[in-house]
Amino acid sequence: MSFPVLGFDAAWSSYRRWEHRLPAKPVPVEPRRIAGIAEVLDQVDVVVxxxxxxxNLGSSVIPQGLEAxxxxxxxxxxxxxxxxDGSQGTAAIAAKHRGRGYDFRDGEVxxxxxxxxxxxxxxxEVRRWGIITQEPRPEAAITSGMTALALDKxxxxxxxxxxxxxxxxxxEERQALLSDTLTARPRPFIVANPDVVAPHVGGFSAEPGYFSHRIADRAGIEPVFLGKPFPGVYRLVRERFPEVDPQRILAVGDTPHTDVIGARAHGMRAxxxxxxxxxxRDSLAYCRDCGILPDFIAPAI
Known part of the structure; x- marks a missing residue:
C-alpha cells in the first residue's frame, strides 16, 4: 500500500479510545446470524x-456484493x-463502482x-480555509478557492x-505540521471522513478520522465530523426517503463504530x-466487547 497504514489491533484500540466523540451507544440487542441480506429483504424497504x-476491498470487488x-x-x-470517502465526488464514486461491475447511478451515492x-x-468568521485533499477536488464549488495544505508550514x-x-x-511529516498549527492556534477543523481505517486486500489504510482524533487529543479541540456515524449524513438518507419508517431501512456495513452505531443511533436497523x-475475527465477541451490537451478522452481504 502506498497510503498510510494501520494494523487491526491499533485500529480497534483507537476506535475504543475515541468512543467518547461518537454518538451514544444504542440499546443492546441480540444479533441474529444470517447467511446474507436476501434472508431479511422482506423486512425492509430501503437498503443503505x-x-x-x-x-469492495480497496480496488477489488467483493463478489457477494454484486450478487446482493x-x-x-x-x-x-x-x-x-x-x-x-472524501477523496472524490459522488459521481466519481458511482463511476468507480460501475467500473467494478455494479450498476449504481450517480444519484444513488x-x-x-x-x-x-x-x-x-x-x-x-473564517475568511481563509485550508484544505487537505487530492485533485480533482470533491465539492469543487466550495473547495476550489481553499488553500491546499501540504509541506509548507x-x-x-x-x-x-x-x-x-x-x-x-x-x-507523519504532514501530520506534525497540522497538529502543531492547530495546537498553537486552535481553529475550526472539519473532517469529511471520520473513519479510523478502511479495509483493503492485505491490510488497512489509515483514514482522516485516525489522524484527526490524535490532533483533537493533543490540541484539545473538537473536530466537526461529517460522515458516518454522525447525524448529518443520516439526515441526508432520511431526506432521500422521507416516507420510509427508519425501522424499514437496513444499513449494511463492516465496522461497529461507524456503520452499526450510526445506523442504530438514527433509528435504522444494522x-x-x-x-x-x-x-x-469473532465479530460478535468484538461487538460485545465494545457494546455496539447490530441487528444481524452475516459473513458477507
Missing part, C-alpha cells in the same frame, strides 16, 4: 450500503451507498463530504480554518458483515 468492506445488489433490485427494494458546504457556512499557519478530506498523500474490518 457501505462500500469498503461490503462492496442484484437481489436487492430484483426484490424491488430501493438502495443507496452511504460512504465516508450519498457522501459525508457533500456536507462540507454547510459545515463551512457554520463558521462565517506557513500555509498551515496562515489559514483560519482547515478541511481534511483524504489521506492518500498523508504522512447488518454487520464480516467481509471487511472484522474478517477472520
Amino acid at each position: 450500503l457501505d462500500a469498503y468492506g461490503v462492496l 445488489v442484484r437481489a436487492i433490485r430484483a426484490a424491488g427494494k430501493r438502495l443507496c451507498i452511504v460512504t465516508n 450519498i457522501a459525508g463530504a457533500s456536507l462540507v458546504g454547510e459545515a463551512v457556512a457554520a463558521f462565517p 506557513a500555509a498551515y499557519d496562515a489559514v483560519d480554518g482547515i478541511v481534511f478530506m483524504a489521506t492518500e498523500i498523508w504522512d 447488518l454487520l458483515v464480516e467481509s471487511g474490518f472484522l474478517a477472520g
Whole structure:
C-alpha cells in the first residue's frame, strides 16, 4: 500500500479510545446470524450500503456484493451507498463502482463530504480555509478557492480554518505540521471522513478520522465530523426517503463504530458483515466487547 497504514489491533484500540466523540451507544440487542441480506429483504424497504468492506476491498470487488445488489433490485427494494470517502465526488464514486461491475447511478451515492458546504457556512468568521485533499477536488464549488495544505508550514499557519478530506498523500511529516498549527492556534477543523481505517486486500489504510482524533487529543479541540456515524449524513438518507419508517431501512456495513452505531443511533436497523474490518475475527465477541451490537451478522452481504 502506498497510503498510510494501520494494523487491526491499533485500529480497534483507537476506535475504543475515541468512543467518547461518537454518538451514544444504542440499546443492546441480540444479533441474529444470517447467511446474507436476501434472508431479511422482506423486512425492509430501503437498503443503505457501505462500500469498503461490503462492496469492495480497496480496488477489488467483493463478489457477494454484486450478487446482493442484484437481489436487492430484483426484490424491488430501493438502495443507496452511504460512504465516508472524501477523496472524490459522488459521481466519481458511482463511476468507480460501475467500473467494478455494479450498476449504481450517480444519484444513488450519498457522501459525508457533500456536507462540507454547510459545515463551512457554520463558521462565517473564517475568511481563509485550508484544505487537505487530492485533485480533482470533491465539492469543487466550495473547495476550489481553499488553500491546499501540504509541506509548507506557513500555509498551515496562515489559514483560519482547515478541511481534511483524504489521506492518500498523508504522512507523519504532514501530520506534525497540522497538529502543531492547530495546537498553537486552535481553529475550526472539519473532517469529511471520520473513519479510523478502511479495509483493503492485505491490510488497512489509515483514514482522516485516525489522524484527526490524535490532533483533537493533543490540541484539545473538537473536530466537526461529517460522515458516518454522525447525524448529518443520516439526515441526508432520511431526506432521500422521507416516507420510509427508519425501522424499514437496513444499513449494511463492516465496522461497529461507524456503520452499526450510526445506523442504530438514527433509528435504522444494522447488518454487520464480516467481509471487511472484522474478517477472520469473532465479530460478535468484538461487538460485545465494545457494546455496539447490530441487528444481524452475516459473513458477507
